[in-house]
Amino acid sequence: MKREEMLKHLKKVDTWDILVIGGGASGLGTALDAASRGFKTLLLEQNDFSKGTSSRSTKLVHGGVRYLQQGDISLVLEALKERGLMMQNAPHLVKNQSFIIPTYEWWGGPFYTIGLKMYDMMAGKLGIGPSKNLSLEETVEAIPTLVREGLRGGVIYHDGQFDDARMAVSLALTAVDYGATVLNYMKVTGLLKNSQNLIEGVQATDVESGKKYTIKAKAVVNATGVWADDVMQMDDPDAKKMIRPSQGVHIVLEKSFLQSNHAIMIPHTSDGRVLFAVPWHNRVIVGTTDTLVEEASLEPRALEEEINFILNTASQYLSRPPERKDIKSIFAGLRPLAMPQDGDKSTKEISRHHKVLISVSGLVTLTGGKWTTYRKMGEDAVDNALLIAGLPERSSITEKLMIHSFSKAMPPDDPHAVYGTDWPKVEAIADEKKVYRGMLSEELQITRAQVIWAVREEMARTVEDFLARRTRALFLDARESIRISGEVASLMADELGFDGKWETKQLGDYMKLAEGYYFR
Numbered sequence: 001m002k003r004e005e006m007l008k009h010l011k012k013v014d015t016w017d018i019l020v021i022g023g024g025a026s027g028l029g030t031a032l033d034a035a036s037r038g039f040k041t042l043l044l045e046q047n048d049f050s051k052g053t054s055s056r057s058t059k060l061v062h063g064g065v066r067y068l069q070q071g072d073i074s075l076v077l078e079a080l081k082e083r084g085l086m087m088q089n090a091p092h093l094v095k096n097q098s099f100i101i102p103t104y105e106w107w108g109g110p111f112y113t114i115g116l117k118m119y120d121m122m123a124g125k126l127g128i129g130p131s132k133n134l135s136l137e138e139t140v141e142a143i144p145t146l147v148r149e150g151l152r153g154g155v156i157y158h159d160g161q162f163d164d165a166r167m168a169v170s171l172a173l174t175a176v177d178y179g180a181t182v183l184n185y186m187k188v189t190g191l192l193k194n195s196q197n198l199i200e201g202v203q204a205t206d207v208e209s210g211k212k213y214t215i216k217a218k219a220v221v222n223a224t225g226v227w228a229d230d231v232m233q234m235d236d237p238d239a240k241k242m243i244r245p246s247q248g249v250h251i252v253l254e255k256s257f258l259q260s261n262h263a264i265m266i267p268h269t270s271d272g273r274v275l276f277a278v279p280w281h282n283r284v285i286v287g288t289t290d291t292l293v294e295e296a297s298l299e300p301r302a303l304e305e306e307i308n309f310i311l312n313t314a315s316q317y318l319s320r321p322p323e324r325k326d327i328k329s330i331f332a333g334l335r336p337l338a339m340p341q342d343g344d345k346s347t348k349e350i351s352r353h354h355k356v357l358i359s360v361s362g363l364v365t366l367t368g369g370k371w372t373t374y375r376k377m378g379e380d381a382v383d384n385a386l387l388i389a390g391l392p393e394r395s396s397i398t399e400k401l402m403i404h405s406f407s408k409a410m411p412p413d414d415p416h417a418v419y420g421t422d423w424p425k426v427e428a429i430a431d432e433k434k435v436y437r438g439m440l441s442e443e444l445q446i447t448r449a450q451v452i453w454a455v456r457e458e459m460a461r462t463v464e465d466f467l468a469r470r471t472r473a474l475f476l477d478a479r480e481s482i483r484i485s486g487e488v489a490s491l492m493a494d495e496l497g498f499d500g501k502w503e504t505k506q507l508g509d510y511m512k513l514a515e516g517y518y519f520r
Contacts, residue, residue, distance in 0.1 A: 058276055
């Protein structure tokens with residue numbers, strides 16, 4: 001997957017069947033669904049794949065225990081099915097993760113056991129492990145760092161865990177395997193319309209070269225997440241706002257704070273939400289928050305009160321209370337929630353169902369949803385796009401479609417398992433030149449060969465692309481990512497054919513970005 005090759009494809013096709021705006025979970029899911037049905041498919045992303053919300057999740061593939069609590073049975077059923085399909089179709093990217101709910105009230109065990117048995121039952125044949133009650137001794141043995149005072153026991157259940165940005169890259173590669181053209185750093189600046197005021201394509205600008213493109217398409221899908229309103233207002237300046245971004249913040253700590261392969265799920269925080277502490281890449285992710293914000297940003301920043309809320313809540317359950325100095329990285333993402341129709345509806349009550357909207361002009365807009373349901377979102381968007389474009393009906397095949405480099409060979413906890421069958425090819429790069437050999441970071445298990453692979457095969461164009469999304473260095477340890485950024489810039493510049501000026505600018509940009517991910 002080379003950007004130069006993708007640009008050549010762009011010029012070869014007169015009219016695309018389906019053009020997708022947005023390279024996050026929903027856009028990539030839509031592009032893969034369309035391409036795998038045999039349609040000429042183009043995806044355009046203004047920044048890098050999954051730069052926004054889709055690389056900043058809690059890393060869970062889940063049915064939504066709290067949606068069950070809210071009585072949203074249809075969403076839970078859909079998400080549990082999709083969770084099972086993700087685990088079947090991408091075992092190198094998605095794994096079974098056990099969660100323990102510690103119970104401190106006498107009624108906690110029976111209450112959660114009954115609810116989770118229903119959760120298991122709803123998963124049916126796609127279930128991944130039974131829930132059960134744990135005694136006090138079993139709970140302490142499973143998670144020794146839990147606060148003991150008042151602890152009565154726990155309940156264990158199972159959900160999925162994945163690496164969101166790596167899943168995004170793998171979906172882009174899979175779409176290309178099926179003939180799609182995908183381009184990062186290609187910003188859609190306007191919509192093309194015919195004499196009947198119906199959409200027939202887009203205007204776009206290559207962010208790297210500044211070159212402008214006029215691109216024809218039979219159907220245009222707006223899958224831009226928190227930026228969906230911007231595209232809808234390109235179509236109709238009077239369009240009512242549909243999205244209200246909600247910010248979710250996570251902190252990353254050393255594994256010693258959990259000392260377990262089990263995750264902790266706190267079902268009732270002080271503001272009635274859910275908090276997770278989840279082992280991930282030899283670290284622990286703790287979050288999240290749910291704060292309505294006015295404007296969408298490509299680089300949302302955690303608020304002081306959000307960080308304090310996570311630290312304070314975690315301290316009530318972890319025997320070693322985490323402090324600001326313990327934070328390895330802080331990251332924030334924006335959820336594209338449906339705009340509340342009544343002014344005071346809280347974010348936790350807003351539906352996470354996805355919706356497909358059709359504008360009078362024929363613009364197909366995909367809103368809502370979550371990573372777990374990306375495949376179904378894509379299928380629904382394409383079904384609607386086919387009707388609008390008058391394209392032949394072809395059924396979706398993604399339920400059983402294996403994701404690029406599908407493999408069950410590597411242990412799921414291996415930091416390189418996400419490469420699947422591509423990993424031997426990555427390792428082989430080390431034989432080409434001496435400078436490609438060895439580790440960039442022992443701490444994060446990142447090799448020099450991975451940098452070259454990311455540039456050659458995964459369309460990494462900046463130091464940030466590599467350190468934030470092709471690997472997860474920025475999210476796992478911001479300081480360590482800064483330490484290795486100079487060598488990353490040098491390797492990338494050499495591979496891309498850029499000069500020292502590019503290197504210097506890249507390092508300056510990356511330093512400025514990474515400083516927002518940790519306390520100095």
